[in-house]
Amino acid sequence: MSVERVHRMSYAVDAAAPAGALYTLVADVTQWPLFLPDTVHVERLDFDGVADRYVRWADAGGELRRSLVRRTLDAGGRRVLFHEERPDAPVTASGGSWCVEELAPGWSRLNLEREITLDGGRAAEAERAVARAEESAWAALGGLRVAAERWRRLDELTVSFEESVRIEGPAEPVYEFLYGVGSWPGRVAHVLEAEVSEDRPGVQRTRLVNLADDGSAYATEGSRVCFPAAGRIVFKRTRPHPLLAAHAGEWCVEPDVSGVTVSCRHDVLLDERAVGRRPGPGAEPAAELAAARRYVREVVGRESRAVLEPATRYAGDPVRTLRSV
Incomplete structure (x- = not known):
């Protein structure tokens, strides 16, 4: 019987943009195909102002993959919690959070925390899954930073x-x-x-x-x-x-x-x-x-x-x- 392994990742990027502008880009997933290089399509299925659920098609390691995600949005705290439903093997669970900090007027930091649980019996596939997750995280951080720094125009x-x-x-x-x-x-x-x-x-x-x-x-x-x-x-x-x-x-x-x-x-x-x-x-x-x-x-x-x-x-x-x- 294989033992599952938990892999925790933490990322951050600073942007020359107000914290509110950066948070808005994180919260509005419908615009991600324009700003995130790996994202092909996002479709919101439910949204009540606090919680949403969406389908995202994205390029992962040269293959177009579909993910179904639930989120809880805290606009006041500029924080978004997310959890992926039914992730692809060898990932058995995937979730995390986005958080935007104000560093100074016109400057902010975007933090991404991710935690994925992997099937321990599939080591090679698990390594590829971690590499895909890290590549996707850096692509998202970079794309959102560039978009946020253009916030005025x-x-x-x-x-x-x-x-x-x-x-x-x-x-x-x-x-x-x-x-x-x-x-x-x-x-x-x-x-x-x-x-x-x-x-x-x-x-x-x-x-x-x-x-x-x-x-x-x-x-x-x-x-x-x-x-x-x-x-x-x-x-x-x-x-x-x-x-x-x-x-x-x-x-x-x-x-x-x-x-x-x-x-x-x-x-x-x-x-x-x-x-x-x-x-x-x-x-x-x-x-x-x-x-x-x-x-x-x-x-x-x-x-x-x-x-x-x-x-x-x-x-x-x-x-x-x-x-x-």
């Missing part, structure tokens, strides 16, 4: 929007088209090449070569998690458009009695180093940022519409409405 650096199309036709062929991203070259105007691999059915890795509006080509890479029964595909571009630091979103196919609504939601984080490329050298920072927001909204929106248009033809029915929200 973070709202201006993030852009969220949705494109949708109304189709009088069945949902199944539309979802099939969106799922089959490997078939997009020659069918989607800006996609020149597409490579797709599946870790397991419905969990995809993609690499696309895209045509930019100036005639040049650029590559994007990403992860997608597909839910056929719900008509959803959530995604994150781990190598996004050159003007973006992060890009996540969701394709959704919603049937009703008269047809189907197909939508694509985008959440993007502008890359500050690239913002100066719009509208040109010498522009005021505010003008550069506003121009970059408009340009990204235009380019990313046009690309998603370029996918939606052939999807409607694939369904075999005419487009009735095309709109942006």
Whole structure:
């Protein structure tokens, strides 16, 4: 009979940001795909203001893994307790806490305490699990620190929007088209090449070569998690458009009695180093940022519409409405 082992880990990082701003980023898990490099998608299942429960898809050691987490949030104490439900073997239990300390005006410290219990009979797997946990912890601390230090302009650096199309036709062929991203070259105007691999059915890795509006080509890479029964595909571009630091979103196919609504939601984080490329050298920072927001909204929106248009033809029915929200 193997003996379980408890592994305790403690991490901390200082940020040039107010404690309240840093705590807000820890508490709002829905924004983690934009700030945490390993996080592909987070979906909150329950939230009552004090306790929440969410599903997180994240890259762990080159494999996309799903975790189900419960948390208790203490906004006054800037502390979050968490516990993972049904962790993957060889981990038998996993939990810990986030805590934000104010060091001085405009400076704060983020502490992460983790405790995982491991099956003692699986030494090699246990070592890999500890290494994955440590890599994830440092990635989270680093991502949250960088985001917190942009707190004054973070709202201006993030852009969220949705494109949708109304189709009088069945949902199944539309979802099939969106799922089959490997078939997009020659069918989607800006996609020149597409490579797709599946870790397991419905969990995809993609690499696309895209045509930019100036005639040049650029590559994007990403992860997608597909839910056929719900008509959803959530995604994150781990190598996004050159003007973006992060890009996540969701394709959704919603049937009703008269047809189907197909939508694509985008959440993007502008890359500050690239913002100066719009509208040109010498522009005021505010003008550069506003121009970059408009340009990204235009380019990313046009690309998603370029996918939606052939999807409607694939369904075999005419487009009735095309709109942006």
